Amino acid sequence: MSEEDVRDLIVVGGASAAQSAAIYAVRSGIDVTVIADEYGGQINNTDVVENYLGFEHISGPELADKFLEHMREYDVEEEKGFKVTDIRKNDNIFEVEREDGEVFHSYSVIIATGGSRRKLGVSGEEEFANKGVGYCAVCDGPLYKGETVAVIGGGYAGTEAADYLSDIAEKVYVLSRSGVLKGEQITIDKVEEDENVEVLREATAEEFYGDNLLEGLKYDHKGEMKDLEVTGAFIEIGTKPNSQISDLVETTESERIKVDEEMKTGTEGLYAAGDVNNVGVQQLAVSSGQGCQAGLNAAEYVKQEKSGLN
Missing domain, CATH: 3.50.50.60 (FAD/NAD(P)-binding domain)
Structure with missing residues (x-):
């Protein structure tokens, strides 16, 4: 050489x-x-x-x-x-x-x-990838205009995604495992003030389910398993x-x-x-x-x- x-x-x-x-x-x-x-x-x-x-x-x-x-x-x-x-x-x-x-x-x-993008590694995540489960709210959020969606993650990426989706979806749920939202304070304030955003604190997504497309997810809330009907779920955990x-x-x-x-x-x-x-x-x-x-x-x-x- x-x-x-x-x-x-x-x-x-x-x-x-x-x-x-x-x-x-x-x-x-x-x-x-x-x-x-x-x-x-x-x-x-x-x-x-x-x-x-x-x-x-x-x-x-x-x-x-x-x-x-x-x-x-x-x-x-x-x-x-x-x-x-x-x-x-x-x-x-x-x-x-x-x-x-x-x-x-x-x-x-x-x-x-x-x-x-990090993945959750839970049941149904791979099965419903691109069929309701996504990793980029900005990329795929417009597909869920007027629908009910979830954001998995209450950190910087999660709060940014929730703020963005609040202008598109009818209802946005944010699942925060720690119970605390993190990120820029101005974004956190907007998310907490948005009427169509609901923060589920100390909530951990455990499973995604549906027929051909995503129909909902199951999450653990302080040891109790609960159900959330959504057509879209965005995994935003950094x-x-x-x-x-x-x-x-x-x-x-x-x-x-x-x-x-x-x-x-x-x-x-x-x-x-x-x-x-x-x-x-x-x-x-x-x-x-x-x-x-x-x-x-x-x-x-x-x-x-x-x-x-x-």
Whole structure:
């Protein structure tokens, strides 16, 4: 393999952390290749963004488009359509393998793969997936206009979903296992004030049922099993980090990649930014900032590696 076959930096991921990293690395004077199965990430599942600096009110997909447009203002090589399945290191060169078997080589890698929706793992969940059970209220909520639906989860994702669905469905039930709603206080206040939203506290979904389509769910309320008739149920219990991508990284009990304050993993030249790592809260502004930091640090590392070859 010749030096010409080795890229400077490969960024794995297609959302805010990855695109921010790519922009800052290119501006630092190195070549960047972004490998992603798709662009946008979790923000594509967000109805409205009101807490990202500079945008008082913008839809998630629209903001994701703006991030991509911004990245494309720079000379970034794009390899889109395939997931990365493995990242290895041979001497000082990284090998990044895609699911189609193609292998790319680089001096440095940034993992910015974000997370994917968590599942409940209860009876009927798989059977009624896409038949009433869903994981994205913004994506599928309009299908249930004027109907009765449930949101499973009272955290950040759950309260956002309930607020969105309150303008579409006739009735929205929110099942909160802890009994407490979490998230931005402004969203919690709106959910608790909406007349067509009812919060079922200390309620745990145990089973989904129906004939061909979802007809309802059973939930445990303080040890008593109860029934709730709904045509749609949205499981909004957060995300699981997409961290099972390399043996070169160490993860926490929650499967997040361990990094230091500079976004470095335990492997020289390998960084992780955004929701996939164990630093900071999972917010868009944090992911973008971490992408900036990882991009700058990776660029400095690449320059040092290449100067040692001359």
